[in-house]
Amino acid sequence: MDFLGKFPAMSRGELRDFKKGIDGSFSEFTSEHGEAIESFFDPLLHFLVWFEKLLLATPWPLILLIIGVFSWLGSRSVKIVIGAVLAFVAIGYFGMWKDTMSTLAIVSVATLICISIGIPIGILMARSKYAQAFVTPLLDVMQTIPAFVYLIPVVMLLGIGKVPGLIAVCIYALPPIVRLTNLGIRLVSKEALEAADAFGANYRQRLFDVQIPLALPNIFAGINQTIMMALSMVVIASMIGVAGLGVPVLRSISNQYLALGLLNGLAIVALAIIFDRVTQQYGKRLQKHRHGDLHE
Amino acid sequence: MSKNEIAISIKGLYKVFGNRSKKMVTHLKDGMSKADLLDKYHHVLGLKDINIDIPAHQISVIMGLSGSGKSTLIRHINRLIEPTAGSIDIYGENVLSMSKGTLREFRRHKVAMVFQKFGLHVHKTVAENVAYGLVIQGMSLKKAKQKSSKWLVRVGLEGFEDHYPSQLSGGMQQRVGLARALATDADILLMDEAFSALDPLIRTDMQDILLTLQQELHKTIVFITHDLDEALHIGDSIAILRDGEIIQQGSPQDIILKPDDEYIVDFIQDVNRGRVIQIKSVMNKGVSIKGPNFNQNTVLEDILPEIVKSAQQMVNVVNDQNQVIGSVDLKTVASAIAKPVIQSNNNTNYTQSSSGD
Numbered sequence A: 001m002d003f004l005g006k007f008p009a010m011s012r013g014e015l016r017d018f019k020k021g022i023d024g025s026f027s028e029f030t031s032e033h034g035e036a037i038e039s040f041f042d043p044l045l046h047f048l049v050w051f052e053k054l055l056l057a058t059p060w061p062l063i064l065l066i067i068g069v070f071s072w073l074g075s076r077s078v079k080i081v082i083g084a085v086l087a088f089v090a091i092g093y094f095g096m097w098k099d100t101m102s103t104l105a106i107v108s109v110a111t112l113i114c115i116s117i118g119i120p121i122g123i124l125m126a127r128s129k130y131a132q133a134f135v136t137p138l139l140d141v142m143q144t145i146p147a148f149v150y151l152i153p154v155v156m157l158l159g160i161g162k163v164p165g166l167i168a169v170c171i172y173a174l175p176p177i178v179r180l181t182n183l184g185i186r187l188v189s190k191e192a193l194e195a196a197d198a199f200g201a202n203y204r205q206r207l208f209d210v211q212i213p214l215a216l217p218n219i220f221a222g223i224n225q226t227i228m229m230a231l232s233m234v235v236i237a238s239m240i241g242v243a244g245l246g247v248p249v250l251r252s253i254s255n256q257y258l259a260l261g262l263l264n265g266l267a268i269v270a271l272a273i274i275f276d277r278v279t280q281q282y283g284k285r286l287q288k289h290r291h292g293d294l295h296e
Numbered sequence B: 001m002s003k004n005e006i007a008i009s010i011k012g013l014y015k016v017f018g019n020r021s022k023k024m025v026t027h028l029k030d031g032m033s034k035a036d037l038l039d040k041y042h043h044v045l046g047l048k049d050i051n052i053d054i055p056a057h058q059i060s061v062i063m064g065l066s067g068s069g070k071s072t073l074i075r076h077i078n079r080l081i082e083p084t085a086g087s088i089d090i091y092g093e094n095v096l097s098m099s100k101g102t103l104r105e106f107r108r109h110k111v112a113m114v115f116q117k118f119g120l121h122v123h124k125t126v127a128e129n130v131a132y133g134l135v136i137q138g139m140s141l142k143k144a145k146q147k148s149s150k151w152l153v154r155v156g157l158e159g160f161e162d163h164y165p166s167q168l169s170g171g172m173q174q175r176v177g178l179a180r181a182l183a184t185d186a187d188i189l190l191m192d193e194a195f196s197a198l199d200p201l202i203r204t205d206m207q208d209i210l211l212t213l214q215q216e217l218h219k220t221i222v223f224i225t226h227d228l229d230e231a232l233h234i235g236d237s238i239a240i241l242r243d244g245e246i247i248q249q250g251s252p253q254d255i256i257l258k259p260d261d262e263y264i265v266d267f268i269q270d271v272n273r274g275r276v277i278q279i280k281s282v283m284n285k286g287v288s289i290k291g292p293n294f295n296q297n298t299v300l301e302d303i304l305p306e307i308v309k310s311a312q313q314m315v316n317v318v319n320d321q322n323q324v325i326g327s328v329d330l331k332t333v334a335s336a337i338a339k340p341v342i343q344s345n346n347n348t349n350y351t352q353s354s355s356g357d
Ligand SMILES: Nc1ncnc2c1ncn2[C@@H]1O[C@H](COP(=O)(O)OP(=O)(O)OP(=O)(O)O)[C@@H](O)[C@H]1O
Pocket: B017, B044, B045, B046, B064, B065, B066, B067, B068, B069, B070, B071, B072, B073, B226
């Protein structure tokens, strides 16, 4: 009766020892390798700091111009260009320019990292079902595990600062680009690939001439998702010392500043919408050949 | 370029789909049928004991209904599919012993392919698609485009260089497919139901384009189709495939006049025999009369009015050198035109002209 009423759990002492064991060995690992790992990420830190400083040092009219040009190159839509520039004007007017530049810096760097790691992993997954079987559960974990849980080991290892924040953002934002690269390549038509094989294409020619170009719209949807997820991590990242729009949001939570929270929150939303529209439009233009209306 | 040179020689070829396919070949050799193989061992028979010699510089048609193994067979020639057993030699070279690298070179230079669903690269322009084979060979895109542009012109796509495949009609897309295959200068052209997806009129157009090109190029063409009219129109020889086995090989005339079994009789039911059968196939050899002469390749439909007009209801047959080689009379022509009869008990009888060669 007693056996059924209460789950036969480990005794409290055993459990404590178990947890202590894990904590202890991780601490040991940290004190042994922490510095080496930190210096491994040093170049990344320097790049991030440099990029953030560059954005902050650039005169604001020039930034507005760059925003406009990028939006135009991506979307070819006057509406989107005007919307993007106006959003940035508003951001500046309400005193959020500096934080926005910091956020822009970390999101850009995180996206670059995710692309350069994620696309090769996606390609590997599309090539081998073993790679796919191995990576898919990892991606599931990365997407579902609460961010705070992996913040703990990252912070233990690297302390508080930009790099752990960047890593946290990347862990969260990496899965979509990997998944969609894999999916995009797997969806490439059998006929197109058979033609490549029949004409004697080697692996490289198949990949770069057929698979990647045909998967590009999906890969681009992945990049879009990755940017969105990186932006949504901004607040959490600011908890471990990343500058940007998340910092005032955190401050307004602890001090109940409604207006401050709202304004900074809206700035994040504005960035998200701009990035989303521009990359989506670009993705659509990549697909034009499919509908036969490419000629402009 | 000797007349009877063999380009592709396939011997004892088996293909079984499934994990234990090698083992299944022994069952097949012991006489197991396709249906039993599927029922008992859950393996799909693709091809069974295929032996065929494909002559160089001719159009060889392989014909069969859906699922008979046509695509499987043609994909063995460039080894897009690995056989379960058997051998494939191309101009004396064993395709199956080629290393990966050799096989790639072989595909780049020796065989080209045209696909039923075109297999074009939709993200490339027409010119880029046509240049594809040359680019794969290692040529720069610019040079490849230059070199392949003449094929683009030959198939009538001048002015469409910068279009994308999705902007073209089906017939035009397949011209791109054809030009792409011709551009590599490969001697062997594999065409898997290349025209089957096209409308009847456009299909006839494409057949004529192919025949015109072939008159000057003399490629070795393996042409797959499920359409008998198409086979008769373009084939120098025809092989008929059923359930993975070749059940008859011969010239179009042979297939029509001397079908080996009922399956083929069914197949040729609806053919307009008068328009296909040539008088050389039904003539009385050696017998000649004093009367008008007609070339041996004249079809029955054209000779009929001439025979009726002639005094003895009989005309002479001459070969291409204008020498008399035989004659045909009204009765011979009439019985050759008569369709094979299907009797009420479902036994198919074939009324064959008594005077074949
Ligand atoms: N990869 C495969 N795995 C299992 N069975 C296959 C495979 N490919 C083909 N088959 C089977 O082999 C047989 C021959 O197929 P094949 O595609 O060669 O026929 P086909 O004559 O080209 O038909 P269609 O006219 O429809 O193109 C069919 O029964 C088919 O189901």
